[in-house]
Amino acid sequence: MKLSKRTETLEPSVTLTASAKAKELKSQGADVLSVTLGEPDFPTPKHIQQAAIEAIESGKASFYTQTAGIPELRQAIISYIEQFYGLTYDVSQTLVTDGAKFALYVLFQALLDEGDEVIIPTPYWVSYGEQVKLADGTPVFVAGQESNNFKITVEQLESVRTTKTKAIILNSPSNPTGMIYTKEELAQIGEWAVANDLLIVADDIYGRLVYGEHTFTPIATISEEIRQHTLIINGVSKSYSMTGWRIGFAVGNKELIQAMIDIASQSTSNPTAVSQYAAVEALTGPQDTVEEMRLAFEERLNRLYPLVLEIPGVKLVKPQGAFYLFPNVKGTMEICGYDDVTEFTDALLNEAHVALVTGAGFGAEENIRLSYATDWETLEKTVNRIKAFVENKRRK
Incomplete structure (x- = not known):
């Protein structure tokens, strides 16, 4: 069978691939430690x-809902944005989707024509570039330098802007680096986007997972002009430990949102009804469990960070948010005799039975991603196995 050209160029998700490999080895009886997925290990809160x-019991979850989401959830999103952003939107400016990932997908389908360009700072979440390509757009990658905490500058953005540039994606706190843009940095980027009439795609999914003295500033709150050029992408997966429920949302320009709704109506019809009712409770109910989970992640980060630095050859900028470490392992690979980060992570899986994610899928050829959204015992064992692997390779 001859498949479409888009499938021939599509790269599978490296995070899901790494997780699948780990599960396959586990099914064969191997004692595999997996720190691949960005998935909180806590069950969804009881309420x-x-x-x-x-x-379910009332029967409300038995039927189709509106494509854009049930009215209660769209209003809950408005209230949530008012509470945590201090911004007021109309319900017509909201869309509920099957996870924040699908919100991004329908956005690019609604926004891009063939050849339109989207600027994506690297390291980047693995699906950004592929989703742009699926919409016949062109991803334009700009390298966030490790020396600048993996963040990009206006000068870098201007150097790649063309007449075909349509949007820029900002993910702060970042997956995979955990770095956060300051209010001043966001103001510079936002003003540049406004001056060039570009859409800012603000992926704020980790906005409530911030640690230490750091703070999350939504770029949409910088100024009214910037807000008018910003589409907010968010969801309940990370903060509320609801990855399996698949509820995300988009908030922004009414015409763009309507176009996204129209595309969703011809693809998924509507998000799962029962998940929508659960999401209403997540956004409007007690928020204490969000803080409990955040504190747990912060404790793991503070304990894990120094341990990872003990791995020979590792360099690591301490994350400020999200729940990932993104160590530079160039020196570690040299010790072990590798010059390709994907080969290195494959060897860790096959020989040490530690499942990590190659940085190559995030646009970083010298890094690996390690999720600390799992229990401490697994994290500690993971670091110990990596250290033993490196020492064994060094002796050889």
Whole structure:
């Protein structure tokens, strides 16, 4: 069978691929430690579960909903943005989707024509570039230098801007680096985007997972002009430990949102009904569990960070948010006799039974991603196995 050209150029998700490899080895009896997925290890809070149960038992969850989401959830999103952003939107400026990932997908389908360009700072979440390509757009990557905490500058953005540039993606806190743009940095980027009439795609999914003295500033809050040029992407997966429920949302320009709704109506029809009712409770109910999980992640980060630095050859900037470490392992690979980061991570999986994600899929050829959204015992064992692997290779 002859498949479409888009499938021939499509790269599979490296995070899901790494997780699948780990599960396959586990099924064969191997004791594999997996720190691949950005998935909180906590069960969804009880009050959210109970809201879903009540929706099922009442029969509300049995039927199709509006494509853009049930009215209660769209209003909950408005209230959430008012509470945590201090911004007011109309319900018509909201769309509920099957996860934040699908919100990005329908955005690019609604926004891009063939050859349109989207600027993507690297390291980047693995699906950005592929989703742009699926919409016949062209991803334009700009390297966030490790010396600048993996963040890009206006000068870099201007150097790649063309007449075909349509948008820029900003993910702060970042997956995979955990770095956060300051208010001043966001103002410079936002003003540049406004001056060039570009859409800012603000992926704020990790906005409530911030540690130490650092703060998250939504770029949409910088100024009214910047807000008018910003589409907010968010969801309940990370902050509320609801990855399996698949609820994301987009907030922004009414015409763009309507176009996204129209595309969603011809693809998914509507997000899962029971998940929508659960998400209403997540956004409007008690928020104490969000802080409990955030504190747990912060404790893991503070304990894990110095341990990872003990791995020979590793360099690591301490993350400020999200739940990933993104160490530079160039020196480690040299010690072990590798010059390709994907080969290095494959060897760790096959020989040390440690599943990590290659940085190559994030646009970083010298890094690996390690998720600390799992229990401490697994994290500690992971570091110890990597150290033993490196020492064994060094002796050889």
